[in-house]
Amino acid sequence: MKKLIGNAVVGQSGGPTAAINATLAGVIRGVKENLDGGCIETLYGMRNGVEGLMQELLIDLTAYFDCEEKLSLLEHTPAAALGSCRKKLPKLGEDDAFYESMIGIFKKYNIRYFFYIGGNDSMDTVAKLSAYTRTHSYEMVILGVPKTIDNDLVGTDHTPGFGSAAKYIAVTTQEIIRDCAVYRIPAVTIVEIMGRDAGWLTAASAIGRVVNGIEPDLVYLPERTFDMQSFFADVRAALEKHPNVVIAVSEGVRFADGHYVGEGTQTGAKDAFGHAYLAGTGKALELAVKAEIGCKVRSIELNLPQRCAAHIASATDLSESVATGRAAIKCAGEGVTRCMITAQRADAEEYKIEYLPKDVSEIANKIKFVNDEYINEKGNHVTDACCQYLLPLILGEANGFYENGLPKHLIFD
8 A cells, every 4th residue: 555644543442451551552652753754644532432433522642642741641541541332333235324424534534544442343343444445445544453351362472451451360369369278167269250252361360370389279261161060079179188279260151052150140131242241150150169069158250350450560561562552553654454463472482572463354253262282181270381371471560650549540531
């Protein structure tokens, strides 16, 4: 594609993370560093993703971020500063008027560059817009910029946001294990962790194995069929070893018939992309253990702190998130379009990442599951190789900004 001169728009979509704003900061930094002689003149931010774009709710980010202090503050602010949405774009051919309206807004603001920061559903948006513009005369660069705590985007070693969520889970699990160890009364603690289809987050609970040897007794991922009788046998075996058993379980574990373990506690409601709302797996297992084994048992649902705990964000994750945003601007300036920026890990002892674009149509609506070699033979724990893969992603402590004992965040008016 020839070099395009014009404005750009960036948005955030889907579930927020502790690092999604660091990626936004990377995009802003990339644009500001290339204002002189660059191809992007003004960078707009869409409020609440494509929903806000369609209402022309735009903010001039180039003008707003007029100092380093604001950008640094943004990098350490959790959640999506621009706001998010879960808008599902219509299938091609079903509602061309929608896409024509979007192109009309692009023309109105001379937007030639579209950056969308998000996960799998957001890449669906990027893929659809990319496909539509292939047959449209208005030339644009369209790029997906990854984020998701689920780490389930294919084609990339890992996703921005995952490292911080994994660090929170690994640290919290260590603290729960220590708390549970103070009594000698037989007890089971079940920790429910996010993860509908892929168990990367739950696997992170075991990172302590390669650091200090402390890990949950059992770990269950969606990649393996869950069997209640085998679960009871695992719990009994663990209780024979010591009285305080801690179990990590993905919210998305399912029985052989495909039903979620926690399905009975839910309403059956689904989001715009057809995903069932999940929660209650830990509680369902708590009740099952109480009825079957009869020991003291509790369940803990880590819930939202998994994605918003910026106070314990991974410094590696924040740094890579900024680098991902910068890489998107670099690729855009080179005419790369209809791609997602991916992280490729070097095959070497020293941890190193390279950022490369990949066709977004080969990424959207696919799931990267936990590798088979990362799950033990019984399907009730992860392997050393899994922990070694995860460990570099949680390294380093992010030094955020505090005011009177509380974290200071950047919030748009």
